[in-house]
Amino acid sequence: MKPWFLENPTLLDELKILIDLKYATLNTSIENAVVYIRGTLFIKSLEGKELGRYKIEIIIPDDYPNSAPILRETGDKFNKVADRHFNAIDNTACLFFRDAKYKYFPKGSSIVDFIEGPIKNFFLWQIDYDLNGGKSSLGGLDHGTFGLIQFYKEELGVNDEESVFRFLVLFDSKVVPRAKKCFCGSGSLLKDCHIQKFRALKQSIPRKDAKKSLNELRDYMDRMQSLKQKYGKEAVDGAVKQIRG
Amino acid sequence: MKTQEYLEKVLKLQTLDEKSEEIKALRSERDKVENLLRTHFEDVPISIQYAGSYKKGTMIRESYDLDMTCYFNNGDDSGGATLEEIFSNVQQALASEYHVYPKRSALRLQSKDSENRVDFHIDVIPGRFVDGDKGDVYIFQAEGEKDRLKTNLEKHVNHITGSKLIDTIRLVKLWKELNQLDAKTFIIELLVIKLLEDTTDSNGLDVCFESFLTEVIEKIDNIALEDPANPSGNDLSGILSEGVKAGLKSLAEKILISIENERWKDIFGEVEEADDEEKKRAINEARQSNSVPINPWCVL
Numbered sequence: 155m156k157p158w159f160l161e162n163p164t165l166l167d168e169l170k171i172l173i174d175l176k177y178a179t180l181n182t183s184i185e186n187a188v189v190y191i192r193g194t195l196f197i198k199s200l201e202g203k204e205l206g207r208y209k210i211e212i213i214i215p216d217d218y219p220n221s222a223p224i225l226r227e228t229g230d231k232f233n234k235v236a237d238r239h240f241n242a243i244d245n246t247a248c249l250f251f252r253d254a255k256y257k258y259f260p261k262g263s264s265i266v267d268f269i270e271g272p273i274k275n276f277f278l279w280q281i282d283y284d285l286n287g288g289k290s291s292l293g294g295l296d297h298g299t300f301g302l303i304q305f306y307k308e309e310l311g312v313n314d315e316e317s318v319f320r321f322l323v324l325f326d327s328k329v330v331p332r333a334k335k336c337f338c339g340s341g342s343l344l345k346d347c348h349i350q351k352f353r354a355l356k357q358s359i360p361r362k363d364a365k366k367s368l369n370e371l372r373d374y375m376d377r378m379q380s381l382k383q384k385y386g387k388e389a390v391d392g393a394v395k396q397i398r399g
Numbered sequence: 400m401k402t403q404e405y406l407e408k409v410l411k412l413q414t415l416d417e418k419s420e421e422i423k424a425l426r427s428e429r430d431k432v433e434n435l436l437r438t439h440f441e442d443v444p445i446s447i448q449y450a451g452s453y454k455k456g457t458m459i460r461e462s463y464d465l466d467m468t469c470y471f472n473n474g475d476d477s478g479g480a481t482l483e484e485i486f487s488n489v490q491q492a493l494a495s496e497y498h499v500y501p502k503r504s505a506l507r508l509q510s511k512d513s514e515n516r517v518d519f520h521i522d523v524i525p526g527r528f529v530d531g532d533k534g535d536v537y538i539f540q541a542e543g544e545k546d547r548l549k550t551n552l553e554k555h556v557n558h559i560t561g562s563k564l565i566d567t568i569r570l571v572k573l574w575k576e577l578n579q580l581d582a583k584t585f586i587i588e589l590l591v592i593k594l595l596e597d598t599t600d601s602n603g604l605d606v607c608f609e610s611f612l613t614e615v616i617e618k619i620d621n622i623a624l625e626d627p628a629n630p631s632g633n634d635l636s637g638i639l640s641e642g643v644k645a646g647l648k649s650l651a652e653k654i655l656i657s658i659e660n661e662r663w664k665d666i667f668g669e670v671e672e673a674d675d676e677e678k679k680r681a682i683n684e685a686r687q688s689n690s691v692p693i694n695p696w697c698v699l
Contacts, residue, residue, distance in 0.1 A: 178657045178665035179577045181650065194577040196668045199681040204669035209579060228579070230518075239695035251696040258691060275685065275693040282682045285675060292686060297697040305696070 157187045158218045165219070172266050180210075180269075189214040192228075195269065197277050208277055212269075222259040225249060225273055232280060236297050237288070239279070249276050251295055251305045253367055256358035296398055299374040302367050310351065312338055319375060321352075322368035330356060402663055406604040408670040410569055413459040425453075425465045428519050432493070432508065436469055436523075439492035443477040446470040446533065450524060450552050455559040457568050457588065462576045464520045466505065468552065470536050473528040482527060482539035482547050489525040504538045504548065526550070535628070543637060551628035558627040562592040563599035567607040573667065574608075578650055582643045586635065589624045590615075590647075609658055612651040619644045 159166035166189065170182045173191055180193035191212040197205045209229030215221040225247040227234075234240040239248040249272040250258045258272045275292075283290040295301035306318040321337035324344065336347035344352060382390045400408075415422050433447050451466030452458040469489050471478040479485035490506050493499045498516065500507040505522035526538035529549065537547045559565065568591045574580075575587055594614035598607055622644075626633035657665055673681065685693070 174653055178654060178662060179668075181578055181653075192579045194579070194668075198669055199673050199677055200684060201673075201677070202669060203671045203673035203677055205673050205678055205681055207577075207668055233515075236697045239697050241698055248695050248697040250694055254694070254696075271691075275689065276695060278682055278685050279693050279695055281678055285678060285682075292682065292693045295694055295696040301696045305694075 155216075157189075158214070158216060159184070159189055169214070169265050172264055176266050177269075188216075189218075191223075191265070194229075195273065195277070197274055197281070206277060206281055210273070212265075212273075214265075219259075219261075222249070222255055222272075223265065223268055225276065238283060239276070239294060247276055249273065251301055253302075253359050253363045254305060255360075255363070299370055300394075300398055302370060306367075309355065310337070310348070314339075315371070315375070319368075319371055322364055322371060324352070325356065325359075325364045326361070326368055402605040402661075403603050405663055405670060406570060406608070406667070409573070409667045410566055410604075412670060412672075413461060413569060413573055415458055415460050415463060421460065421463065425463075425520060428508075428521055429465060429467055431496070432467065432521060432523065435496055436489070436492055439495075440478065443475065444472055445478070446472075446528075448552065451522070452572075452584065454552070455556050455588075456565050457559060457572060457584075459569050459573050459576065461573055464522055466522045466524060468536075469523050469525045470533075471525075471527045472533075473530050475527075478525070478527070482525075482537055485525045485527060486539040486541070489523060493523060501541060503542050504540055544634075549629040549632055550626075554628045558592065559588060562595075563601070564591055564595055564607065566600040566604055567591055567595065567598075567611065570604060570608055570667075571611055574654070577667070580646055580650060582647065583638050586624065586639050586643070589626075589635070590622070590639070593622065593624060594618060605658075605663075609655070612655050612658070615647050615651040616655070619648050 169189070173180050173182050177193065177195070180191050180195065183190050183192065191210075191214070193210065194207055195210050196207050199205055208227055208231060211226040211228050213224040213226070215224060226245055227240075227247065232238050232240070234242060234245045236242060240246070241248060259268055263271075279290050279292050279294065282292050295304050303315045303318055306321060307313065307315075310317065310321055312318065312321075317337050317339055320339070324331050324334060324337055327334075330344075330349075330353060332343065332345035332349065334344055336342050336344045337352075338348055340347055378390060378394075429449075436445060436447060446468060448454070448468045448470075449465070450468050451464060453463075453465050471485060479488045486501075486506075490499050490501060493506060493508060496511070497519075498509040498511050498513070500509060502522065505524045508519045508521045508523065510517040510519070524538060526536040529535035529537055534553060535549055535551045538550055540546055540548050559568065562568075568588050571587055571591050572584055575582060575584070591611055594611055595607060598610060600607060602610075622639075624635045624639055625631075626635055654666060657663075
């Protein structure tokens, strides 16, 4: 398969032009068939004062623009730890939950939208984290599967992980399963209950991403089930609560 | 604010004076390194001096290292019979207290704690004086065609200070650093002096910077740099490679457009830093203006 920029050279030209026009300190390069944007990103307040400056590397993925760009902070300003929402394995920044891409890097958005949105917000989050002594007031999802559950609970307006699981099972259908029971647990059919929410998400979240979440959640629930059988529900729920802080 | 005034402020923010926390920390660690080396090599006379940008006055806060020499006398084999042995023995001496990361000619010092590795921004350069004059020095080269390089700290310092382009050099270094341009600082310094032969800082920082960029575009393809410490002996073409030249030229072309449009703050950033209250206010503004919540996650 050809790299995305050979398949679609216009897209690369557009990306380069946008970066050059908007940022004097960010530059595009191609190395070993991967497109990088490197340099320094200034974060400013509305009054024009500097809030921070960060050395960054943005990696444009092979299936760009279907997948969102990947960010690394290369200036060693932060410890690359999960509490700061960095993946310790490859030091990449976790800008948002993967299934939420439609919100943060919707179809048609440009690289500049991405830098001015999720990337700048990620650094604002880091500034806030430092100002508050290691806890950001801006929120942030829990790590791993906990974050997955949290995202879908908020998105669906439900309170339990079983509803999230039922939603993801329904979501995995090739068609909209209107005549199936609604994921929320009301007992009504989907068509008479959360059909609009379901349809909206069906149009926004790629099926393969949701499938990944379904498998992850299924594994998690199986593990929790066996732990509960072994140690008791209360003990396991207490431990989970403690982990989530 | 006029451009000259703005650029002076940019450089002031980049200045690490003797009272700054960064310099205090560097000097304190440097003293520990000196003690360690002198204890290890006991009665052997070694020349430990500041070198690099600290000595030349071209240091910038954006990216700084403290270079220090560890030179042995000519004819003295106490540090090792060959330059490679000296390099290795100094490395071993430092390894008792530091994690030592060997570079081309220097030894980078980091903390031993592998879980939380701290880089001290200190490079030790082992070498041996060429003769009794204690000017020229041979240093080991772990990479490259030759395994040794003749250098001279004083000649380098004089070359830089004599150019009267120290502020311009610092500005160009900052520009290189902000753009993560893959070029050795030493080469950038020589390039500024070579390309701005008839110019000094007094011509104005904006004039000097713009002239530098223009000269890069016009002359970089055919330029050959000489090492002031060893003009005919040290080949710098490997360091000023075609890739580095192309990177400099392309960046210079881009930045000249920003200068034409008076977008200096896009090139060097703001000169006023927000205090904590202003940062909090900015974060609140972001919270209110964002239609999508700032919600980072982690795979874990």
